[in-house]
Amino acid sequence: MAQQHNSFFDWVSHHLLSCPFKSYFGIDCPGCGLQRSILSLLKGDFIDSFKFYPATIPLIFIVLFTIIHLKVDFKFGASLIKIVFIGIASIILINYIYKIYNHQLI
Amino acid sequence: MSEEQETPQQNQPIDLSKKDDAPKEPVYNTPGTPPPFQPAPPFQQFGGMAQPNLPNATIALILGILSIPACCCYGIGLIFGIIAWVLAGSDIKKYNLDPNAYSISSYKNTKAGKICGIIGAILSLLYIICLIAMIAFFGWAALRDPQLMKELLREKGLQ
Numbered sequence: 001m002a003q004q005h006n007s008f009f010d011w012v013s014h015h016l017l018s019c020p021f022k023s024y025f026g027i028d029c030p031g032c033g034l035q036r037s038i039l040s041l042l043k044g045d046f047i048d049s050f051k052f053y054p055a056t057i058p059l060i061f062i063v064l065f066t067i068i069h070l071k072v073d074f075k076f077g078a079s080l081i082k083i084v085f086i087g088i089a090s091i092i093l094i095n096y097i098y099k100i101y102n103h104q105l106i
Numbered sequence: 107m108s109e110e111q112e113t114p115q116q117n118q119p120i121d122l123s124k125k126d127d128a129p130k131e132p133v134y135n136t137p138g139t140p141p142p143f144q145p146a147p148p149f150q151q152f153g154g155m156a157q158p159n160l161p162n163a164t165i166a167l168i169l170g171i172l173s174i175p176a177c178c179c180y181g182i183g184l185i186f187g188i189i190a191w192v193l194a195g196s197d198i199k200k201y202n203l204d205p206n207a208y209s210i211s212s213y214k215n216t217k218a219g220k221i222c223g224i225i226g227a228i229l230s231l232l233y234i235i236c237l238i239a240m241i242a243f244f245g246w247a248a249l250r251d252p253q254l255m256k257e258l259l260r261e262k263g264l265q
């Protein structure tokens with residue numbers, strides 16, 4: 001059973017969609033690492049997922065919360081979505097600037 | 107043009123409610139009668155349960171949120187973000203023309219969708235500007251060839 005899971009993750013990690021930006025220019029784009037991050041999150045490795053792409057966990061949270069909010073209609077829902085969204089945007093920007101500074105782009 | 111149209115429409119519901127309130131009060135107290143069609147002022151404070159949602163509120167919110175994950179694939183997020191921005195903008199105009207006709211929660215959702223769309227569009231725009239700047243700075247040939255790119259970066263002292 002465990003072997004099956006491992007082979008499934010191996011298969012997925014060998015068949016990830018390649019980033020067009022990366023394949024053309026050889027430089028990471030602001031979204032690179034998202035798929036690896038989701039994969040490691042599926043394996044249950046939160047720290048690895050954060051290292052690959054720090055915005056994954058809030059992104060998944062906001063998508064799930066939006067689905068629930070559209071069904072249940074929280075009072076604070078719209079403002080919470082706004083705040084989390086601004087947070088995600090700033091996380092992505094800071095992450096990309098950090099990558100440029102530390103020469104992790106190639 | 108728009109101001110001339112707005113003023114009579116904004117005045118109408120206020121006048122009607124004032125006129126309608128007095129004669130409808132005894133009718134409203136009798137059991138079994140449905141509430142009046144126009145919502146009374148206290149009902150609006152609780153979010154207008156029976157009011158319909160704005161037509162594009164959900165779509166604007168979903169597109170606005172999707173614009174960030176999509177910004178990394180050829181800048182599709184720019185399209186998503188701008189669509190969300192435009193849809194939400196038209197809905198907000200509709201709500202401002204006639205605030206009693208739509209529910210407040212959908213208005214809030216629309217506003218959130220508009221802000222998400224704006225942020226997503228700005229991020230994708232930054233990505234596209236960054237791409238164009240790199241092509242202008244390094245040249246097309248260098249970007250297609252990773253080896254040459256690394257050498258160029260070393261020359262510039264970036265790595």
